[in-house]
Amino acid sequence: MLPRLHVLVIGPGLGRDQLMQDTCAKVIEAARKINMPFVLDADGLNIAQTHPELVQGYRECILTPNVVEFGRLCKSKGIDVSDLEEGKQAAKLSEAFGGVTIIQKGSKDYISNGDKTFVSDIEGGLKRSGGQGDTLTGTLATFLGWRKAYLDKLWEHEGDLDSVELLALAAFGGSAITRVSLLFFLFWSKLTKCLGMLKISFLQERKELAGK
Numbered sequence: 581m582l583p584r585l586h587v588l589v590i591g592p593g594l595g596r597d598q599l600m601q602d603t604c605a606k607v608i609e610a611a612r613k614i615n616m617p618f619v620l621d622a623d624g625l626n627i628a629q630t631h632p633e634l635v636q637g638y639r640e641c642i643l644t645p646n647v648v649e650f651g652r653l654c655k656s657k658g659i660d661v662s663d664l665e666e667g668k669q670a671a672k673l674s675e676a677f678g679g680v681t682i683i684q685k686g687s688k689d690y691i692s693n694g695d696k697t698f699v700s701d702i703e704g705g706l707k708r709s710g711g712q713g714d715t716l717t718g719t720l721a722t723f724l725g726w727r728k729a730y731l732d733k734l735w736e737h738e739g740d741l742d743s744v745e746l747l748a749l750a751a752f753g754g755s756a757i758t759r760v761s762l763l764f765f766l767f768w769s770k771l772t773k774c775l776g777m778l779k780i781s782f783l784q785e786r787k788e789l790a791g792k
Contacts, residue, residue: 583614588607588618589624589721591625601626608634617641620643632656636680643681643682654676669690673692674694689755698748700755702755
């Protein structure tokens with residue numbers, strides 16, 4: 581099955597069942613053999629935490645930890661980043677994992693492959709909401725799929741972007757879209773609430789008029 585896929589997302593909805601975790605570990609090993617990119621999020625990060633050798637040095641891997649998951653990954657690699665500036669923490673964790681791409685989620689997202697670090701600070705919601713991580717991983721997978729199409733030259737282009745640059749662009753793009761999408765969600769939620777209140781008001785008014 582793997583050769584028919586372009587990218588893997590492992591983690592959302594996975595759970596911590598040992599059999600499932602072990603099965604996913606074998607999937608990761610198989611994916612590495614064919615140089616397939618993959619994204620680890622949520623319970624998928626537990627695999628990187630308990631079996632760091634599975635992702636060690638694999639530059640086709642993206643890890644997307646929140647603040648708690650980031651701390652656990654640092655602990656698993658035996659590193660302390662508490663004395664570092666925020667922008668340098670992701671870089672140190674990436675270096676510890678041998679250059680995997682880290683998206684350190686927070687009020688600002690720090691994206692690093694150990695060599696370069698980017699800051700995604702596009703305005704979003706004041707607080708991350710449930711499901712945002714799933715939006716991020718899905719968007720990352722989409723961009724990584726397009727990256728493969730670019731590298732395979734499915735259309736004519738100058739080919740002036742290499743695989744490392746494209747992966748960084750995919751990571752930044754996924755972060756940016758996720759942050760912006762929350763604003764649209766909040767706007768739609770407020771609009772729906774206002775329309776609902778107007779509808780109730782209109783029905784009450786009609787009922788009062790009918791009773792006269």
